[in-house]
Amino acid sequence: MELEFVKLSPLGNTTVFLRGEAAAEERSALLSEAMDYDHLAAEQAGFLVEPHTEEAILRVEMSGGEFCGNAMLSAAALMASEGAESPFFIECSGTAEPLRAEAHPLGDGRWLASAEMPQAHGMRRISLKGFSFRGAATCVSLPGIVHLVLEASKLFAEDYDALLARLMREAVADAYGIMPFERMGHNRFRIRPYVAVPSANSRVFERACGSGSLALALAEGREDGRITVEQPGGTLFVRRGERIFLEGEVLISCSGTVRLGDVGWWAAEGFVPEL
Known part of the structure; x- marks a missing residue:
């Protein structure tokens, strides 16, 4: 099938969004295919x-049905680029309430985006x-995703992978993160x-x-104010107050259509090519 796509890059965390008619039970497989190297080569998709x-x-x-902060920033940039007047509210998998966003x-093609983050379910x-x-680490449970936050330089x-295996024994979630x-x-x-x-x-x-x-800011117990979080692709900011907001730059890089989920004619007809 052909689906519309938009590819965005919040600090290099390449994110693909798909639009189109697809049954809910088909979406995970389509998103996985969209992320692969032969298609749109992205780190995540929704x-x-x-x-x-x-x-x-x-x-x-x-x-994976998880919550994603960078997807919220990406969606905010996309909606603003399509004419939505900031601020507005966006929903994301993994969390029940709409979250405030703007860009x-x-x-x-670059946007400065800000999006409200959900509260932690537990630490x-x-x-x-x-x-x-x-030492020890802090397990931070967010909607749909659990992060293990630890102070470690190298x-x-x-x-x-060993830390991931430990985290997966400690908690059940749609997604897991290791955050040294x-x-x-x-x-x-x-x-x-x-x-x-x-x-x-x-x-x-x-x-x-x-x-x-966000998990780092929560694990460190920072009071009201803004912290700076450097990462391989650039810098994100977490702003704490009555609510918590994530801020960062997003590039809208390209858009178009992508063909996904098709079975080759040889497979459909039971043909096995000679090698």
Whole structure:
């Protein structure tokens, strides 16, 4: 089938949105296909669908049913580029309530976006006994995604997978994130996000992670104010007050149509090519 797509880049965390008629049970497979190298080569993907509430102008359904902070920023930039007057409300999978968002043009397809974040469902400390690095980590449960936040400057690839396995034993969620951080100064941090979405068979070192930045701010217990979170793709900001907002730059890079979910004629007719 042919579906409309828009590809965006919130700090390099390439995000694809699909639009079109597709049954809910087909969306996860279509999104996984859209993300692959042969199609749109993205770190994450979601469907844009009709909202469940009258207050919202749009709903984002992510591939694993999780909440995604960068998808919220991307949707805010897209809606503003299509003429929506800021501020407005957007729904996202993983959270029940519409969230306030806005975006303003920076030129050359770039937008400065801001989006309200959901409250944490819970936080608890877990021991890292048995790992090559010492200390404890904070398990932060957000709607649809759980992050493990720990202070660590250097981790090997196998450390990330070992921590992920530990987190998946500790919590059940649609998606999981490993968020090691370094302190770079007052209210300034650096992270290297690693995110897994089991239903999409996806494990990615993301260029930027919005919900991971939020989890860091919550784990650190920062009071009202703004923290800076450096990541491989750039810098995100978390602003705490009565509500929590994520802020960052989004590039709308391209749009068009993509063909997904088609079965080749040889498969449809039972033909097996000779090799």
